Amino acid sequence: MLFIVAALLVFGVLVGAAAHLPLPVTLIAASVIGGWLLAFAVRERIVQGRRS
Known part of the structure; x- marks a missing residue:
């Protein structure tokens, strides 16, 4: 709730x-x-792909 x-x-x-x-x-x-948000999302997607 505090976060919201x-x-x-x-x-x-x-x-x-x-x-x-x-x-x-x-x-x-x-x-x-x-x-910036798009670059962050793409980078996170790449990292998630390497982990699995």
Whole structure:
């Protein structure tokens, strides 16, 4: 439950910050974060494949 509260707090801060940024900056930041998450997921998938 504490994790959900912390996640919602962080989400609220990020959405509040994004509301004050210009749209192109927000889209670039979202792309960078999405790419980082995609790279992390691919790396984890490769590691899981080696373990089994």
